[in-house]
Amino acid sequence: MGVGLELDKLELDKCVHCGFCLEVCPTYVITRSEVHSPRGRILAVRLGVKSEGLETCVFCRRCEAACPSGVEYGKAISSYRRADATKKLAHRILENPGLLYASLKVYSRSSSPIALRIKEFVKSYQPPLQYKDENAELLLFPGCLNSVVYRSTVEKATNYLRRFYKVEVYNGCCGLPHYAEGEKERALKIAEKLREAFKGKVVVSLSSNCTAHMREMGLDVFDFAEFVVKKNLPLPQREITVTVHDPCHASLVGLNKYTREMLKRMGAKIVEMEDPSFECGAGGTYFIFNPELSRRIAEEKGRKVKATGVENIISTNQACSLALSLHGKVFHVADLL
Structure with missing residues (x-):
């Protein structure tokens, strides 16, 4: 095992199998299977066994925000995935x-x-x-x-x-x-x-x-x-009611607050959806290579969007926008300028 993999295994060894990651993981939420959960994937790596769970991860990394042990799941698990041709x-x-x-x-x-x-x-x-x-x-x-x-x-x-x-x-x-x-x-x-x-x-x-x-x-x-x-650039006023999807990785580094601030400065009304950073179903190229799980995740996201009663969805991430277009009219904040 190379030095990099050894370090990544040490990172995964921080996992105490507590289960805080389960209900924030989109694949676990729709399958209720440990194989398709973050701690299940970590266990597979620890045991050195082949697991389909490693390929079904959407790589949203929401588990990192929920983990009390601070496991940098994405950084470590990316070393164990292998892209085919x-x-x-x-x-x-x-x-x-x-x-x-x-x-x-x-x-x-x-x-x-x-x-x-x-x-x-x-x-x-x-x-x-x-x-x-x-x-x-x-x-x-x-x-x-x-x-x-x-x-x-x-x-x-x-x-x-x-x-x-x-x-x-x-x-x-x-x-x-x-x-x-x-x-x-x-x-x-x-x-x-x-x-x-x-x-x-x-x-x-x-x-x-x-x-x-x-x-x-x-x-x-x-x-x-x-x-x-941050540059306090002038903005037009827009009379529009929207719900906001929070792209998963952007949530990890605190970017989504700026999307809401820009919308508020434009006079837009925001109706928040339940759990706005829940995965959209696209996951980069995930929707191509894992179509069934992608559909089921998208359906769960669709329920959250529909519950707001709002048709206009703000998404600042391109793959998310494609998936969210199944549930309403999707706009980037730049589309409102």
């Missing part, structure tokens, strides 16, 4: 939004199980926005899916920020899918590439789980709403 291909496509756009065009003409699953979620797509002001001082990082699936959001954010700064749109992937799904080393290489690209620039990310991941990789990045609030 299909997942590696998906990760390479996400690294290049232009390639993602071309791939979605191919999938639109296919009837393979993966293509059909993608078409359930992705209804439209466009080539990524290419924009750069001369002597740009601010990099806007849309995130891989936003670049092609929510290009209109990228355009609105770009036009808004251009009122105050010289802007360059930086299309790429943060590496979170790789980190979560068994390519941890490649995720670290992507982080180093971004560190070099971001050097000397203010970076604003449109995808809040990307923001959280990049921060945990040591990168200095603002989330979009965070930047607007």
Whole structure:
């Protein structure tokens, strides 16, 4: 066992099997199976046994917030997951939004199980926005899916920020899918590439789980709403009632408070849903490779949304927005500008 794995095993050994993680874990909530719980996955690693639970983890890491022992579950468990060839291909496509756009065009003409699953979620797509002001001082990082699936959001954010700064749109992937799904080393290489690209620039990310991941990789990045609030940028008033989904990783680093603050400054009425950070069902590429569990998680999330009686859903994370579109009209805060 390598030094890295030894350290990760020591991290997992902090688990005292108390069970505080169970009811916050979306896969345990819908299956009631220890195999699909954080402590069940940790036990499998400890025993050195093969377990389907390692592959069914959504990697939302809500268990970390509930753990009284402070187990850094995501950091450790990512070392034990292994991406197969299909997942590696998906990760390479996400690294290049232009390639993602071309791939979605191919999938639109296919009837393979993966293509059909993608078409359930992705209804439209466009080539990524290419924009750069001369002597740009601010990099806007849309995130891989936003670049092609929510290009209109990228355009609105770009036009808004251009009122105050010289802007360059930086299309790429943060590496979170790789980190979560068994390519941890490649995720670290992507982080180093971004560190070099971001050097000397203010970076604003449109995808809040990307923001959280990049921060945990040591990168200095603002989330979009965070930047607007901290810079006290002027905002239009909007008479709209919304419920807010809290992307899971963003919750871990405290970003979701800025989404609410920006909405309040715009005059929006917020109706809170039960447990707003409960997993949406997308989980990066999880919805492609674990379709049945993804559907059941999405149904549970849908019940929480429906209980609010509100049709408009705010989501600041791209994959979440795809899943939440099954339950209402989904907006990024930048769409309201």
